Amino acid sequence: xxxxxxxxxxxxxxxxxxxxxxxxxxxxxxxxxxxxxxxxxxxxxxxxxxxxxxxxxxxxxxxxxxxxxxxxxxxxxxxxxxxxxxxxxxxxxxxxxxxxxxxxxxxxxxxxxxxxxxxxxxxxxxxxxxxxxxxxxxxxxxxxxxxxxxxxxxxxxxxxxxxxxxxxxxxxxxxxxxxxxxxxxxxxxxxxxxxxxxxxxxxxxxxxxxxxxxxxxxxxxxxxxxxxxxxxxxxxxxxxxxxxxxxxxxxxxxxxxxxxxxxxxxxxxxxxxxxxxxxxxxxxxxxxxxxxxxxxxxxxxxxxxxxxxxxxxxxxxxxxxxxxxxxxxxxxxxxxxxxxxxxxxxxxxxxxxxxxxxxxxxxxxxxxxxxxxxxxxxxxxxxxxxxxxxxxxxxxxxxxxxxxxxxxxxxxxxxxxxxxxxxxxxxxxxxxxxxxxxxx
Numbered sequence: 001x002x003x004x005x006x007x008x009x010x011x012x013x014x015x016x017x018x019x020x021x022x023x024x025x026x027x028x029x030x031x032x033x034x035x036x037x038x039x040x041x042x043x044x045x046x047x048x049x050x051x052x053x054x055x056x057x058x059x060x061x062x063x064x065x066x067x068x069x070x071x072x073x074x075x076x077x078x079x080x081x082x083x084x085x086x087x088x089x090x091x092x093x094x095x096x097x098x099x100x101x102x103x104x105x106x107x108x109x110x111x112x113x114x115x116x117x118x119x120x121x122x123x124x125x126x127x128x129x130x131x132x133x134x135x136x137x138x139x140x141x142x143x144x145x146x147x148x149x150x151x152x153x154x155x156x157x158x159x160x161x162x163x164x165x166x167x168x169x170x171x172x173x174x175x176x177x178x179x180x181x182x183x184x185x186x187x188x189x190x191x192x193x194x195x196x197x198x199x200x201x202x203x204x205x206x207x208x209x210x211x212x213x214x215x216x217x218x219x220x221x222x223x224x225x226x227x228x229x230x231x232x233x234x235x236x237x238x239x240x241x242x243x244x245x246x247x248x249x250x251x252x253x254x255x256x257x258x259x260x261x262x263x264x265x266x267x268x269x270x271x272x273x274x275x276x277x278x279x280x281x282x283x284x285x286x287x288x289x290x291x292x293x294x295x296x297x298x299x300x301x302x303x304x305x306x307x308x309x310x311x312x313x314x315x316x317x318x319x320x321x322x323x324x325x326x327x328x329x330x331x332x333x334x335x336x337x338x339x340x341x342x343x344x345x346x347x348x349x350x351x352x353x354x355x356x357x358x359x360x361x362x363x364x365x366x367x368x369x370x371x372x373x374x375x376x377x378x379x380x381x382x383x384x385x386x387x388x389x390x391x392x393x394x395x396x397x398x399x400x401x402x403x404x405x406x407x408x409x410x411x412x413x414x415x416x417x418x419x420x421x422x423x424x425x426x427x428x429x430x431x432x433x434x435x436x437x438x439x440x
Contacts, residue, residue, distance in 0.1 A: 023223060024230040027148050027238060030221060034144045037222035041140055044133035051129035055122040062109045062119075071101040103292030110287055110318075113279025121272045128265045135258045138434045140220065145430040147217040149423045152231050152238075154210035160415050161203045168196050168408070171391070175401075188401035195405050199412070235422045242426045243370055247433075248363045254355045256437045263344075263351040270344040274337040280330055281323060289316040355435075362432040369421070369428040376414070376421040383407075383414035 025033060035041060075097055109115060172192040178184045214229055223229060254260050294311040323330070390407035393399035433439070 021224075021227040022230070023221075023227060024232055025148075025221075026232040027145065029232070030148050030217070031141055031144050034140055034221050035137065038140050038220060039222055040136055041133070044129075044136045048126070048129045048133060051126050055126060058115075058118045058122055062112075062115050065107040066104065067107070068104050069102070071099075071103070073099045075099075098297050100295045100297075101292055103290060105288060105290040108287045110285040111282075112284045113282040114276055117272055117276045117279050120275075121269065124265060124268045124272065128262070128269070131258055131261045131265060134437070135262065138258060138437065141439075142430045142434045144217070144220050146427055147213060147220055148231065148233075149235075149238075149426050151210060151213040151217050152233065152235055153419055153423050154206050154213055155231060156235055156419060157416065158203065158206045158210060160419075161199055161206060164408075164412060164415075165196065165199050165203065168192065168199060171404075172196055174395075184397075185401075191401035191405045195408055235419060238426055239373065239422045242429045243373075244429065245370075247429065248367055252359065252436045254352050254359070257355050257435060258437055260348075260351055260355055263348045267341070267344040267348050270337070270341040274334065274341045277330070277334040277337045280333075283323070284321040286319045286321075287317070288319065290314070358435055362428070362435050366425075366428040366432050369424040373418075373421040373425050376418045380414045380418040383411040387411040 023033075172189070175184060175189050175192055179186060179189050215225060218225055218227070218229060221229075255264075291312070291314040294313065295308055297308060387407040387410070390399050390404050394401065394404040
């Protein structure tokens with residue numbers, strides 16, 4: 001029984017591993033994969049397809065419309081006893097037992113101001129959907145960069161922390177032997193134990209954060225959480241690719257920004273809404289053509305044989321609708337649409353001014369991130385040098401354990417600040433590119 005359970009769980013484990021997929025991405029590969037598989041982007045594509053169908057729906061309103069109908073009625077109780085009349089008596093025609101009328105009607109819109117405005121709005125409607133997708137793409141690209149960097153940050157922090165633990169454990173082992181020989185104080189051992197315990201606790205926290213950050217990245221990439229994902233890039237390689245002073249110095253048009261384009265779309269759509277309300281004052285003209293057969297009988301079965309008589313009719317004509325008076329309701333609609341158009345124009349000016357400020361601020365933040373990275377890189381080199389000197393002094397008995405702990409803590413802090421500075425440069429560049437509507 002025990003062997004069967006072992007075999008069962010082994011097979012279950014093998015099937016689970018077999019169903020998992022392994023993925024390995026550089027940052028650029030992760031972005032490209034997200035553009036293909038992210039569900040929000042897929043929904044944006046579907047929204048564009050829906051918009052295209054709605055455009056055709058609007059266009060089809062002005063094309064010929066053909067409809068068919070079959071009217072059937074049965075006189076359950078007739079006002080007269082038809083049986084008393086002869087077959088050719090008109091009363092039999094007026095009050096038949098069964099009445100069947102199949103018909104076909106053709107309708108054609110000849111003129112409608114609202115339809116003309118609707119055709120003009122089709123282009124704007126598609127642009128709105130496409131700009132919404134572009135905004136989604138920019139946001140997903142920025143989020144992928146942030147999530148990838150967070151996963152990479154925790155990954156490299158884990159590697160640095162493990163190395164620090166290894167070095168510190170060796171120091172602790174040597175100090176323990178020295179203490180056992182009575183050549184140092186117990187406090188020196190305790191100081192190192194305290195630092196080691198803090199590092200080990202930090203390592204556990206980083207490992208948890210690493211799993212969580214990769215989970216977020218999987219969601220953005222559209223990858224199942226059961227699958228594994230590996231990061232091919234390093235922070236050192238990414239920082240070389242993400243320092244671009246030309247991005248700061250170049251001038252960029254506000255009109256390229258997605259939010260500005262969306263604001264322009266809003267102005268145009270509100271203008272067309274106002275134009276639509278004005279068009280409601282114009283007459284509407286439709287043409288129609290209808291043909292039908294009329295069959296009457298005292299028995300429903302007669303409709304299915306060749307002896308049934310049918311009367312054919314065809315009717316054609318025009319329908320002209322002219323608005324005359326709506327108790328000023330139409331005027332109120334036009335005024336409201338005009339107000340909404342004015343609001344959209346004011347919002348466009350505000351958007352342009354706000355984006356100009358955001359452009360300047362984003363460039364300043366990117367420049368500051370680059371300067372901070374240079375500073376943290378220098379600080380890390382100094383912290384490594386100081387820690388190395390204090391380590392030598394401690395072994396020679398010149399420096400105390402407190403001095404060594406202080407130097408080590410300063411080094412660990414500088415290491416994290418240096419990694420975070422790299423992350424800030426990459427993220428600030430991604431945010432600036434998003435604002436400028438530039439591809440990653």
